[in-house]
Amino acid sequence: MKTDKKEQTLFDHVGPTISTDRDITIVSKFEEPLIVVLDNVLSFEECDALIKLSEDKLQRSKIGATREVDQQRTSSSMFFEENENDVVALIEKRVSSIMNIPIEHAEGLQILQYKPGQEYKAHYDFFASTSKAANNNRISTLIMYLNDVEEGGETTFPKVNVSVTPKKGSAVYFEYFYSDQQLNDLSLHAGAPVIQGVKWVATQWMRKQRVRS
Numbered sequence: 001m002k003t004d005k006k007e008q009t010l011f012d013h014v015g016p017t018i019s020t021d022r023d024i025t026i027v028s029k030f031e032e033p034l035i036v037v038l039d040n041v042l043s044f045e046e047c048d049a050l051i052k053l054s055e056d057k058l059q060r061s062k063i064g065a066t067r068e069v070d071q072q073r074t075s076s077s078m079f080f081e082e083n084e085n086d087v088v089a090l091i092e093k094r095v096s097s098i099m100n101i102p103i104e105h106a107e108g109l110q111i112l113q114y115k116p117g118q119e120y121k122a123h124y125d126f127f128a129s130t131s132k133a134a135n136n137n138r139i140s141t142l143i144m145y146l147n148d149v150e151e152g153g154e155t156t157f158p159k160v161n162v163s164v165t166p167k168k169g170s171a172v173y174f175e176y177f178y179s180d181q182q183l184n185d186l187s188l189h190a191g192a193p194v195i196q197g198v199k200w201v202a203t204q205w206m207r208k209q210r211v212r213s
């Protein structure tokens, strides 16, 4: 007999809200792989501050171990250093409680900007098992939306038919640390092309082991 027992998840919050220094609302949940839409993750002031702090530092996004510019990802981006300023420090703390992973496992917060026509084609956030980075692989992601997008720019999970519309201050969380690799493979996702307006997001990736001292 096949037992459909669900696998343990990293995200362990129960009930409709997560209490951090802000009360974060759980808007919706897709169960396996776990994909959670969250509201009230960032204040509008924090969204504006992150955009302002990163605006002058944006560069064409690079991907993979070779850090090459690629058609896969046409956005512009930058990384904050850990604890780079008070806004980032407070957000990192909050994000760590949402993701239920110690801050020492967090990569630097990444800011992405997409203009009309720009996108991030379907990909996995974890590194291929053949890659050196897989020794301390990513296990979960939180994508925070820093503005409303006029048209387009949804985060889509094509294998499970989930689509999340950017909304200023809200976020989508997902994880891919299941022992069943088939579940991890369902976390394939994309940033759909922006049609009208600009899209800004902040992405937090967590690693299995610590990356900060």
Ligand SMILES: O=C(O)CCC(=O)C(=O)O
Pocket: 112, 120, 125, 143, 153, 154, 155, 156, 189, 190, 191, 192, 201, 203
């Ligand atoms: O922009 C998006 O909606 C997706 C971003 C993303 O997948 C990432 O930063 O890894």
Ligand SMILES: [Fe+2]
Pocket: 123, 124, 125, 189
């Ligand atoms: Fe991603």
